[in-house]
Amino acid sequence: MNAPVTSTVARYTVAVRALCEFTAKRGDLDLRFTPAPTAQEGIAGHATVTGRRRAGYLREVSLQGEHGPLLVRGRADGYDPWRQRLEEIKTYRGDFQRIPDNHRALHWAQARIYGWLQCQTLGLARIELALVYFNIVTQKETVLDQTCDAAELREHFEQQCGLFLAWAERELAHRAARDTALVAMAFPHAAFQHGQRELAESVYKAASTGRCLMAQAPTGIGKTIGTVFPLLKAFPGQCLDKLFFLSAKTPGRQLALNVLAQLRGPAPGLPLRVLELVARDKACEHPDKACHGESCPLAQGFYDRLAAAREAALALGFMDQEAVRAAALAHGVCPYYLSQELARWSDAVVGDYNYYFDISALLYALTVANQWRVGVLVDEAHNLLERGRAMYSADLDQAEFQILRKAAPKPVKAALDKLNRAWNALHDADGAVYRVLPAVPEAFQGALQRASAAVIDYLTEYPADSDAGLQRFYFDAMHFLRLVDTFAEHSLFDVTLRAAAGRHHRQSAQLCLRNVLPAPFLAPRFAEAHCAVLFSATLSPTHFYADTLGLPTNTAWIDVQSPFSSDQLTVRLAGHISTRYPDRARSVAPIVELICAQYRQQPGNYLAFFSSFDYLQQVLAQFASDHPDIPTWSQSRGMGEEAQRQFLARFDADGQGIGFAVLGGAFAEGIDLPGSRLIGAFVATLGLPQLNPVNEQIMQRMQTIFGAGYDYTYLYPGLQKVVQAAGRVIRTRQDRGVVYLIDDRFTRRQVRALLPDWWRVERMTG
Structure with missing residues (x-):
């Protein structure tokens, strides 16, 4: 969901999926291991289904409609003009009956919204709606369909929009008040420190021109407020939606929270919603319980109580870890997943690098999906090289795998044994302890893919078997295979032999897809931001960081003179x-x-x-x-x-x-x-x-x-x-x-x- 293109137009744009998730999602938070298709499998599944349709079938149909200040838009998966049938395609694996009822209810809500938008576009009196569930393993379709009158669908559309409308109008009012206050916001100190004004002016200029900026600025001049303040001042003029302050370490994030609290001032203060994102293990209230309603009380009925918890947290304005926790527990919901929801509605988000730069980063995904205009501040940016390398590397340890293989259930053992033989084939005949191969051999890739498929099929067939080792192997293997698909000059594939643990044990090999140049992965993140500012006391030489981090060629550079003598x-x-x-x-x-x-x-x-x-x-x-x-x-x-x-x-x-x-x-x-x-x-x-x-x-x-x-x-x-x-x-x-x-x-x-x-x-x- 994104705010209006300009602060003077009272229009709120929302995606069909986001609207339905806000208004129609009910029931438990359920994060039990469910073997959902990968993104690539989902894309392939959609292509298979639509490829089976007759000539003239329309794919990825762009639709939009209005309701008061709301502009609702999205893409329906497919439309058959002869049957006047609109299809919403969902891929899955395993038993169709295990798809939760609240998931199907959400899918129907989306289909009905698309149905009305299509009726409105084509002037239809009625339309056939179909939920097409495609099993990516069996390649079979299960179709649930119904014929709906346009008037019925319009009523549903207006009902869903009505549920969201009050929220959207409040969001528009919040944004207007926020931007008005930011225009009037004054620097909180009597004067800028030595070098601080130069830094602040450079940040404001970068935001105003939509460029990246590298700022080498010495410790002691107040880099945090010298970057946060000017970027917030640029919000109204540049129609920015969010500020993301990203740091590698806790002290940097705490400094940012302190600065944002200072700028907000005493209650009620500046209408600026500030959120701190923390790791799941630090936010979990019940680490001994699983993330689903049958185990954790904070997952049970999560979506039924989410609206009240969300409203209570946002009313606070300043939502650090303790504030989010208090609001969550007061309403009986999980603090960690409440914070994930609050990221959609906050103006300034403070968190670790991984929330924007990682391969599955939350803030980056939300930015792309909602077309937000964001300003990104990267604190102590010299750390991003090593952190970036780690984000886009993957390793597999054969010694751990062999322990798993020996205890594996029979249905997967044959595939794991074949993978082990393919693994052994990577051992160098001359006994080299370390070597680099030009690519991951296709034989090993195939064996790893087949082993992963066997594991996922077993876990699908026997969901009660929550074997943590098999699940961990599956996720590690999928991460490895995902990076294999992007393997290029930016990474190495190396094999390290480990000595045998005992006389009856064989050597094992650790495999690593080792990223050495994160630039190709980080560059799209910088490109998606309206502006990004990387600052540190040590960003020299400039070309080294620009090259390795993938910064745009028009990135500006400033070396702030030290205030020290x-x-x-x-x-x-x-x-x-x-x-x-x-x-x-x-x-x-x-x-x-x-x-x-x-x-x-x-x-x-x-x-x-x-x-x-x-x-x-x-x-x-x-x-x-x-x-x-x-x-x-x-x-x-x-x-x-x-x-x-x-x-x-x-x-x-x-x-x-x-x-x-x-x-x-x-x-x-x-x-x-x-x-x-x-x-x-x-x-x-x-x-x-x-x-x-x-x-x-x-x-x-x-x-x-x-x-x-x-x-x-x-x-x-x-x-x-x-x-x-x-x-x-x-x-x-x-x-x-x-x-x-x-x-x-x-x-x-x-x-x-x-x-x-x-x-x-x-x-x-x-």
């Missing part, structure tokens, strides 16, 4: 020490003495960053042994949120000691320790990704595509982590501190050129 930060290069892997044992003692000397000279709180936990532990052990009087604390593997909070709590304003952490980890970016909470940092690594066969293959691919394999794979990502870690020291214009860059490679001209311009770097003599 070189006399605030002393940067020292310890070029007499090598932290390369072969030299690490020799580097421990000089690093320990360097850290100690700085601490003795100026006691206070420091962070020391290392390339790995092993390296960290070597230096920490030596440091604790040589200088037991200096307090130390350390990051550990798999550190939970509470342990992380305790680690950061050690950095109080009056504290003294050294916190040991890994570069690129939880404490190397996104944390704020101003003033005396942190007065220095030691970075004992160049930050380069590990030298291993995978990264070497990525380097070769980057060399082929961009002609700069080493820089794109190692140098640029490594230095970005170094600058982020060093950026923890100076957070305000009052801060003073010191950073030691420990490695002889920091003295190279190419490396020095990637350090911030405002740093004044001193080289230590050793």
Whole structure:
């Protein structure tokens, strides 16, 4: 559903399906494993059904009609002009009788809406409506039909529109009030900070011209409000529907919520609906129960109580996780799925990258379906490369599969055994532990498709068998096969052999469709947005991020001058020490003495960053042994949120000691320790990704595509982590501190050129 094209036209456009889901959806939320056809199978099924019809049969019939300020539009699946029969086609697999009654009721509601729109278009007095259920496995059609008078269908259409009309009129009024308030909205501070006005003006210009913007802006200038405020100011003039603030980490999302709360002001405040989206596992009230009405009380009758819960939540205006939870529980519905519904009606949505950029992203899908005009803000955008790669990668582990295969039920065992043999054929005869193949062999693809089909057919036939292992295998296999269909130069297919677990076990192979260049997948996301702003303190070099993220060629660039001066930060290069892997044992003692000397000279709180936990532990052990009087604390593997909070709590304003952490980890970016909470940092690594066969293959691919394999794979990502870690020291214009860059490679001209311009770097003599 989208708002009017301009704020002066009182017209609300709604899709037929969205209208019916709003007015006719009833009953339980039911997310039990139902083997629905994939999108590709659905498209193929529709093509098969319509292909069986006689010549002259009309496919994908565009229809629309009005009811007051409502414009209702959509596409009917097919129309037979000889029989005056309109068809709504639904694909399924399994037992037809297991299609829930509330699903069929929704399908009939859609068919009747389309029926009236077709009667109105052609001037028909009556029409035959048919729900055609097509089983994609048996290729058989089950048809439910009825003949309806146009007057009856018109009454149904007006009834459904009437149920939605009050809501639509309120939405139009809300949008008008919102845009009026945004025009008058003032910047919440007395003045812009240094560099903040430049950033805000660039964001507003990007929104006004419908372009993407890359903004490199230093920490401490208020990037969040410097991007959110101008984008909201652009809403009325650009007729924007939504603002999506996307971040890789919780602190960034919390900052955005704080800024939006500040802009809304005290209740009743600015009429701006703000929603926080959180992961399902964080929102679930009953993790021990399944998502259906027979198991979870918050799923039972979900759609019957949704309207009241939705209205209560939207009345709050500011819908963070706790507010959504309170509204949901007050009305007995699931908080997570209430938040999914609220995304349709919110003005500003704050969430993780995956809600817009993932392969099945909610916000992107809604944007496309409803033709929203959206402004996207990508916080700490340097993280999007690795996150994007992960979103468009898939792996299959043969060791896990073999455990599943041995316990599999008989109807699927033969197909799984054949897949295992096809898997074994990928083992290199020479025993290579790691190798890259030019493509996924067709024999393996076929075996995987047949195994998936066998599993889905079994689960369809025996729905009571909720085998979690089989379900997980099916979803993993379908994700893998979906990415096989898009396999190209942007990805690698690699095979990694694992040693046998015991004498009677064979080697197993882990298969990975490894995305190395997310640009082809992310580019459509940027193209769909009216404007997108990617901002971070580290977005250099520009071409690296533009190339790897798939930004449009007309993307604007701004490098906001730092508000900090070189006399605030002393940067020292310890070029007499090598932290390369072969030299690490020799580097421990000089690093320990360097850290100690700085601490003795100026006691206070420091962070020391290392390339790995092993390296960290070597230096920490030596440091604790040589200088037991200096307090130390350390990051550990798999550190939970509470342990992380305790680690950061050690950095109080009056504290003294050294916190040991890994570069690129939880404490190397996104944390704020101003003033005396942190007065220095030691970075004992160049930050380069590990030298291993995978990264070497990525380097070769980057060399082929961009002609700069080493820089794109190692140098640029490594230095970005170094600058982020060093950026923890100076957070305000009052801060003073010191950073030691420990490695002889920091003295190279190419490396020095990637350090911030405002740093004044001193080289230590050793």
